[in-house]
Amino acid sequence: MLSTNRQKMVGLIGLLIVLLAAMWMSIVCGYTDTSWRQAMAALIDNNGSNAHLVVATVRLPRALIAAVVGASLAMAGALMQALTRNPLASPGIFGINAGAGFFIVVMVTFFSISSLQMLSWIAFIGAAAAAAIVFVISAAGKDGLTPLKMTLAGTAVAALFASLTQGMLAMNEKALEEVLFWLAGSVAGRKLELLTAVFPYLAAAWAGAMLLARHVNILMMGDDVAKGLGQRTNLIKAAAVLLVVLLAGGSVAVAGPIGFIGIMVPHMARALAGVDHRWLLPYCALLGGILLLMADIGARYVLMPREVPVGIVTALLGVPFFIYIARRGIAAK
Amino acid sequence: MKKYITVRMGKHISFFYDKKAVAVLAALIAAAVFLFVISIGSGEMRMSPLEAAAALFGYGEEIHQTVIVTFRLPRVLVAWMAGMALAVAGAVLQGMVRNPLASPDVLGITGGAVAAVVGFLALFSDENNSLTVSIHWLPLAAFLGATAAAWLVYMLAWKNGLAPLRLVLVGIGVSALMQALTTLLMITGPIYRASQANVWITGSVYGASWQHVSLMAPWVIGLLLVAMLAARHVNVQELGDELAIGLGGAVERQRLGLVLLSTALTGGAVAFAGGIGFVGLMAPHMARRLVGSAFGALLPTAALLGGVFVMGADLAGRLLLAPTEIPAGVFTAAIGAPYFIYLLYRSRKL
Numbered sequence: 064m065l066s067t068n069r070q071k072m073v074g075l076i077g078l079l080i081v082l083l084a085a086m087w088m089s090i091v092c093g094y095t096d097t098s099w100r101q102a103m104a105a106l107i108d109n110n111g112s113n114a115h116l117v118v119a120t121v122r123l124p125r126a127l128i129a130a131v132v133g134a135s136l137a138m139a140g141a142l143m144q145a146l147t148r149n150p151l152a153s154p155g156i157f158g159i160n161a162g163a164g165f166f167i168v169v170m171v172t173f174f175s176i177s178s179l180q181m182l183s184w185i186a187f188i189g190a191a192a193a194a195a196i197v198f199v200i201s202a203a204g205k206d207g208l209t210p211l212k213m214t215l216a217g218t219a220v221a222a223l224f225a226s227l228t229q230g231m232l233a234m235n236e237k238a239l240e241e242v243l244f245w246l247a248g249s250v251a252g253r254k255l256e257l258l259t260a261v262f263p264y265l266a267a268a269w270a271g272a273m274l275l276a277r278h279v280n281i282l283m284m285g286d287d288v289a290k291g292l293g294q295r296t297n298l299i300k301a302a303a304v305l306l307v308v309l310l311a312g313g314s315v316a317v318a319g320p321i322g323f324i325g326i327m328v329p330h331m332a333r334a335l336a337g338v339d340h341r342w343l344l345p346y347c348a349l350l351g352g353i354l355l356l357m358a359d360i361g362a363r364y365v366l367m368p369r370e371v372p373v374g375i376v377t378a379l380l381g382v383p384f385f386i387y388i389a390r391r392g393i394a395a396k
Numbered sequence: 397m398k399k400y401i402t403v404r405m406g407k408h409i410s411f412f413y414d415k416k417a418v419a420v421l422a423a424l425i426a427a428a429v430f431l432f433v434i435s436i437g438s439g440e441m442r443m444s445p446l447e448a449a450a451a452l453f454g455y456g457e458e459i460h461q462t463v464i465v466t467f468r469l470p471r472v473l474v475a476w477m478a479g480m481a482l483a484v485a486g487a488v489l490q491g492m493v494r495n496p497l498a499s500p501d502v503l504g505i506t507g508g509a510v511a512a513v514v515g516f517l518a519l520f521s522d523e524n525n526s527l528t529v530s531i532h533w534l535p536l537a538a539f540l541g542a543t544a545a546a547w548l549v550y551m552l553a554w555k556n557g558l559a560p561l562r563l564v565l566v567g568i569g570v571s572a573l574m575q576a577l578t579t580l581l582m583i584t585g586p587i588y589r590a591s592q593a594n595v596w597i598t599g600s601v602y603g604a605s606w607q608h609v610s611l612m613a614p615w616v617i618g619l620l621l622v623a624m625l626a627a628r629h630v631n632v633q634e635l636g637d638e639l640a641i642g643l644g645g646a647v648e649r650q651r652l653g654l655v656l657l658s659t660a661l662t663g664g665a666v667a668f669a670g671g672i673g674f675v676g677l678m679a680p681h682m683a684r685r686l687v688g689s690a691f692g693a694l695l696p697t698a699a700l701l702g703g704v705f706v707m708g709a710d711l712a713g714r715l716l717l718a719p720t721e722i723p724a725g726v727f728t729a730a731i732g733a734p735y736f737i738y739l740l741y742r743s744r745k746l
Contacts, residue, residue, distance in 0.1 A: 222729070226674070243579075379573070386570075390566070
């Protein structure tokens with residue numbers, strides 16, 4: 064673990080370099096391998112040739128989206144794990160993915176909307192709606208927002224939305240065809256405009272998370288201690304939930320539901336940078352971006368020449384990790 | 397007046413019943429029979445309950461008899477048995493894990509069956525979407541998938557014993573893995589196969605035949621009897637590890653047996669009725685509210701409730717948007733998830 068602030072700063076810069084390298088690989092590797100010289104030329108002086116077109120309209124947006132979405136999901140995961148004080152929590156537990164999926168399927172089924180731009184806004188609204196429902200359910204009752212209530216309410220709401228989505232798809236083959244790829248989570252085939260539409264919200268949430276970091280540190284000590292120290296815990300929790308919604312909702316809007324990044328990355332970041340959220344959150348952002356970029360590159364090669372949705376790759380990576388944490392967590396108790 | 401009735405059979409079997417439980421059981425049996433008669437009488441060809449009952453026993457119009465005996469009866473029976481099996485599997489798991497969240501769906505057992513079925517459809521289909529092997533092997537695939545997933549969960553959760561919470565967490569992980577595999581298989585295949593698989597995943601008893609019933613009945617009924625015999629072990633397990641060991645129970649061995657039992661029950665149900673969700677979660681909770689948590693009364697109550705749920709869901713799916721059929725699993729989820737939230741909301745402890 065990196066202990067002094069200076070070491071942590073160096074680590075951060077190192078990760079930034081890795082992230083840039085991963086983005087570069089993401090641009091260069093794929094079904095049509097591009098030489099780095101060609102890629103460079105395409106970015107600086109695009110002559111409209113086929114190879115340059117692939118780089119500028121397909122590979123570059125894809126790399127940017129993967130980096131931004133990975134970073135956002137990882138930060139959302141770190142906030143979720145702090146909020147619920149549960150090492151296995153992730154935005155998916157708040158029903159965010161299931162809510163987005165449900166809204167999208169409803170819109171596709173009943174209103175025949177199919178433009179990706181529209182769908183991404185619907186996904187965002189669905190994610191926010193699901194999170195709001197979970198928040199209200201878990202805040203109701205005597206003792207307020209306890210971590211356990213949040214987790215259970217989230218699981219139930221997610222299960223409800225997932226089942227209803229499944230049911231609608233079972234009766235509508237056309238909708239299934241349109242949303243199946245989306246439902247698996249993918250950063251492929253998205254236009255850059257999709258990212259630029261959501262990016263301001265994500266960037267604001269990144270800044271907000273950094274501002275909130277020291278309050279989250281206090282919250283981690285437990286509700287009673289935090290209250291004793293004069294923190295308005297419910298306000299901080301509400302702010303953190305809002306940030307999670309922005310981060311995870313924005314991600315799901317661009318890339319569909321991509322799981323396990325939010326679970327895995329905070330653990331890796333904690334191993335590197337410790338539990339102080341002022342360092343943890345930027346580490347999460349960089350590591351998340353790197354992981355999703357790598358997963359996306361892997362997704363191109365698994366079933367070449369077909370692509371596997373990156374959400375499946377992250378699940379295949381994430382499940383062993385999840386089980387490892389679950390096994391370790393119980394033993395430590 | 398004594399409040400309890402004790403039933404003893406030989407040395408190893410004993411139950412005790414609250415008097416209220418007997419009344420609840422009687423009421424549930426009546427409800428199940430009522431729903432059964434309504435259900436076989438409803439659908440595209442309507443009959444009054446009286447006509448349906450008459451046709452069932454070989455009287456009444458010939459066409460009624462044909463429709464009921466060949467189409468509706470097997471379907472309703474499969475729904476009934478699937479509901480019972482899932483509910484008992486859930487009750488056993490919840491008792492053993494001492495966690496109200498445990499159910500075959502949460503533990504990844506259903507997920508394993510689903511992945512296996514989608515894999516089966518992908519593996520044995522030719523370009524024209526016709527299966528190269530008989531569709532009758534599909535239940536076997538589902539069953540094997542359920543068993544494989546349960547085995548995986550059990551092995552991965554084992555660490556000097558089986559801590560219930562670890563079992564649930566590992567189960568959640570394995571079920572996510574199965575879901576990813578399912579999506580992968582659906583995406584790599586042609587779309588009509590994905591659609592076919594999706595109906596099955598949601599859970600439907602559409603197209604059940606007598607062959608299904610004859611395969612399913614011995615399995616489910618036999619296992620339900622085994623579950624009744626194992627009830628006293630669940631009672632002990634529910635007290636917590638320390639007490640259970642203190643009482644002289646072979647805790648881990650019983651736990652393995654109980655996991656096997658609920659896997660076999662789930663596998664049997666899922667194999668013929670698909671991934672009908674929430675029954676294994678919901679029925680045991682309701683049963684506990686009705687008759688308390690002594691398993692002698694809890695298991696039959698949960699079983700009957702589960703049967704009523706799935707039959708009711710199937711009936712609603714047939715009638716609501718007729719002639720389009722809605723898979724039964726949609727209704728069990730639509731009722732089950734809000735009920736689950738209500739449970740959370742009500743429970744003070746959380």
